[in-house]
Amino acid sequence: MKIAIIGTGYVGLTTAAVFSELGNEVIGVDIDQDKIERLKKGEVPIFEPTLAEYLDRNSKAGRLSFTTSYKDAVDGAEVIFICVGTPSQSDGKPDSSFILNAAEEVAKNLKSYAVMVIKSTSPIGIGQQLNDLIAKHTKEDFDLAACPEFLREGTAVEDSFNPDRIVIGTKNKKAEKILLDLHKPLPGERVLCDIKSAQLIKYASNAFLATKISFANAIAIICEKTGANVKKVMQGMGIDSRIGSSFLNAGLGYGGSCLPKDISAFIALSSDLDYDFNLLKSVEKINNDQIQNFVSKITNSLGFESPKNLKGVKIAVLGLAFKPNTDDIREAPSLKIIRLLLDSGAQITAYDPKAMENTKKVFPNIEYAKNPYSAATDANALVIITEWPEFREMDLEKIRKNLKKPIIVDGRNIFEKNRMAELGFKYLGIGI
Numbered sequence: 001m002k003i004a005i006i007g008t009g010y011v012g013l014t015t016a017a018v019f020s021e022l023g024n025e026v027i028g029v030d031i032d033q034d035k036i037e038r039l040k041k042g043e044v045p046i047f048e049p050t051l052a053e054y055l056d057r058n059s060k061a062g063r064l065s066f067t068t069s070y071k072d073a074v075d076g077a078e079v080i081f082i083c084v085g086t087p088s089q090s091d092g093k094p095d096s097s098f099i100l101n102a103a104e105e106v107a108k109n110l111k112s113y114a115v116m117v118i119k120s121t122s123p124i125g126i127g128q129q130l131n132d133l134i135a136k137h138t139k140e141d142f143d144l145a146a147c148p149e150f151l152r153e154g155t156a157v158e159d160s161f162n163p164d165r166i167v168i169g170t171k172n173k174k175a176e177k178i179l180l181d182l183h184k185p186l187p188g189e190r191v192l193c194d195i196k197s198a199q200l201i202k203y204a205s206n207a208f209l210a211t212k213i214s215f216a217n218a219i220a221i222i223c224e225k226t227g228a229n230v231k232k233v234m235q236g237m238g239i240d241s242r243i244g245s246s247f248l249n250a251g252l253g254y255g256g257s258c259l260p261k262d263i264s265a266f267i268a269l270s271s272d273l274d275y276d277f278n279l280l281k282s283v284e285k286i287n288n289d290q291i292q293n294f295v296s297k298i299t300n301s302l303g304f305e306s307p308k309n310l311k312g313v314k315i316a317v318l319g320l321a322f323k324p325n326t327d328d329i330r331e332a333p334s335l336k337i338i339r340l341l342l343d344s345g346a347q348i349t350a351y352d353p354k355a356m357e358n359t360k361k362v363f364p365n366i367e368y369a370k371n372p373y374s375a376a377t378d379a380n381a382l383v384i385i386t387e388w389p390e391f392r393e394m395d396l397e398k399i400r401k402n403l404k405k406p407i408i409v410d411g412r413n414i415f416e417k418n419r420m421a422e423l424g425f426k427y428l429g430i431g432i
């Protein structure tokens, strides 16, 4: 089957990798000429484990190619995935203009029947708008569907080959059959529904994941006030199969390009429907408050009343990416925390295994270290922001010797409190 993929970001490239690996002829299109040139040369513009191998193998096998030409991509494609971005606008609502532009370009170049599939997270109701727009620009027969994406950055390829569910949103039987056939080699339960329900499954899923995280963070505050341990509380809760243990890690809250954007979009879209989504507003507020609470914890650990002038205080920051196994710093807690610390006059030395290059574009003037040990050298405190596996393996004796004061403030609870006390650290986590 020939498949066109519009947009070569995380979702587009991963979709391209999966469907070409499954033997389809896939062509990826993007308006960004530079990106397409790099992809043609075999360069992958994002860091995502195993993605480069899949793209390389399938390009060499002649099943995968990239172009800036909608004409070449759309010609003969039976399924066209729209995977372009839907960035947040200032009112929180998603900007659908990239989807609308992509659909218009596809329509103008359509020469035979195709199923157009929205993979991007997009406002509920965009289906009708797209139908009208496409019909205006083509005389060809087409159907519209929504197949939302549930992949996580860092495990995008693995998630796409092993999805929990495949949502196929269309009321048209022909389109449904084509999409069921296309997804046949993949595991996961099929959810067949209309376009709006498919779109809502995506928003509701991300909202629920964010709710679990903020719930854990709210319980962490209660734990700190009572002396309980949030790790144990969440373990005890998560064993209940009705609750489930994932996404109950208290910490610095959710970041990244998806959850924060989708939560504010969902709040704004609900408000348009005359529904005040107070639950989600609280989820968002708890998430935002985590940052200031953490910075106060750092300043308190140093013996200052917050807010206080941290002039001359050196703080080692471990972890810049919004989560481990990615170089992505979009909406990363690290950026807000570093900003607040710099505003208080602190001096920052940061280390991250993958995200330093991206962070240098935001903070060109802070120091960057080669490893955790040199970051810790002569620092008044060490702060853990991202739970990279290598931080769990650190030689803590060496870290303690390098630090000016043996203070660790851990935003991800990666160590055991008692062990850290035994090693001579003043160790503060979140709700432990």
Ligand code: UGA
Pocket: 121, 149, 150, 151, 152, 153, 154, 206, 209, 213, 246, 247, 248, 249, 250, 251, 252, 253, 254, 255, 256, 257, 258, 259, 262, 322, 323
């Ligand atoms: C998220 C969803 O998990 C995917 O299913 C979805 O497809 C994607 O958004 C999207 O909408 O495209 P992602 O943003 O890659 O994926 O990252 P997650 O692994 O979900 O982590 C999100 C944030 O929550 C991270 O900042 C992470 O540190 C934080 N988190 C996660 C916690 O603070 N506690 C937890 O227990 C779990």
